[in-house]
Amino acid sequence: MSRSGAVIVHDDATVLADAVAARLINRLADAQAHRGEASIVLTGGRIAARVYSNVLGSKIRGIVDWSKVDFWWGDERFLPSGDPDRNETQAREAFLDALPGVDPERVHPMPAADVVDTPAEAAVLYAAELDAAAKGEGVPPFDLLLLGIGEDGHVASLFPDNPGLAVTDAPVTGVHGAPKPPPERVSLTMPAINSAMAAWIIASGEGKAEAVDEALMGPTLPAGQVQAQGHTRWLIDREAAAHLKHLEL
Numbered sequence: 001m002s003r004s005g006a007v008i009v010h011d012d013a014t015v016l017a018d019a020v021a022a023r024l025i026n027r028l029a030d031a032q033a034h035r036g037e038a039s040i041v042l043t044g045g046r047i048a049a050r051v052y053s054n055v056l057g058s059k060i061r062g063i064v065d066w067s068k069v070d071f072w073w074g075d076e077r078f079l080p081s082g083d084p085d086r087n088e089t090q091a092r093e094a095f096l097d098a099l100p101g102v103d104p105e106r107v108h109p110m111p112a113a114d115v116v117d118t119p120a121e122a123a124v125l126y127a128a129e130l131d132a133a134a135k136g137e138g139v140p141p142f143d144l145l146l147l148g149i150g151e152d153g154h155v156a157s158l159f160p161d162n163p164g165l166a167v168t169d170a171p172v173t174g175v176h177g178a179p180k181p182p183p184e185r186v187s188l189t190m191p192a193i194n195s196a197m198a199a200w201i202i203a204s205g206e207g208k209a210e211a212v213d214e215a216l217m218g219p220t221l222p223a224g225q226v227q228a229q230g231h232t233r234w235l236i237d238r239e240a241a242a243h244l245k246h247l248e249l
């Protein structure tokens with residue numbers, strides 16, 4: 001299976017979160033060395049929160065000029081500002097609020113449910129914000145896009161068989177009827193996700209093993225449709241890799 005080279009298996013969730021944090025910092029530092037600034041698309045989820053805390057606690061975090069990093073979100077739960085279940089709140093608490101130098105103008109949360117009435121409205125506004133950052137080109141360059149994966153193979157808020165997954169004519173979509181609460185969400189679409197230079201799918205725990213295996217075999221699940229411009233990497237722990245029989249672990 002030709003894509004196995006893109007899979008890196010770590011001993012456990014602790015090592016995984018540490019390794020991804022170090023990689024993330026290095027990736028942003030590299031981007032800044034090339035173009036003076038960097039951008040990252042954040043995800044929600046439990047393992048992502050651990051990665052963010054580790055970035056904050058990392059001894060090498062100072063190799064990045066955090067004032068020159070744009071922070072975007074790949075998806076958001078359509079809830080009021082400050083709700084603890086918002087991906088924005090999670091990332092702010094885990095690292096953004098405490099990272100020295102972060103420029104509030106470069107933090108781009110998706111519009112919350114107390115600001116706009118519907119996920120569709122939030123999607124339109126976020127698309128406009130992306131387009132403005134891209135100087136009218138639609139989506140700015142994403143140096144790194146992080147994704148968690150659900151047990152059902154969803155990434156961002158693109159769920160199997162949900163209409164949001166099929167949207168290709170816009171970078172952002174409103175999502176209704178998501179099987180993972182809350183049902184209303186906002187998400188980058190697959191073309192926007194795949195416009196990133198690098199996409200890293202992070203998975204921890206046995207619950208993810210089946211979805212990881214299926215996604216690596218082909219595009220049946222949303223996670224299997226992720227194909228970034230530069231590289232797509234699967235950063236997973238041993239439990240999440242449990243069904244990858246073809247890999248020598």
Ligand SMILES: O=C(O)[C@H](O)[C@@H](O)[C@H](O)[C@H](O)COP(=O)(O)O
Pocket residue numbers: 043044045046047048075076077087147148149150154155156157180
């Ligand atoms: O808003 C969300 O819920 C997410 O962005 C979602 O795509 C998440 O990343 C995965 O469901 C993995 O989440 P866990 O790591 O918590 O399983």
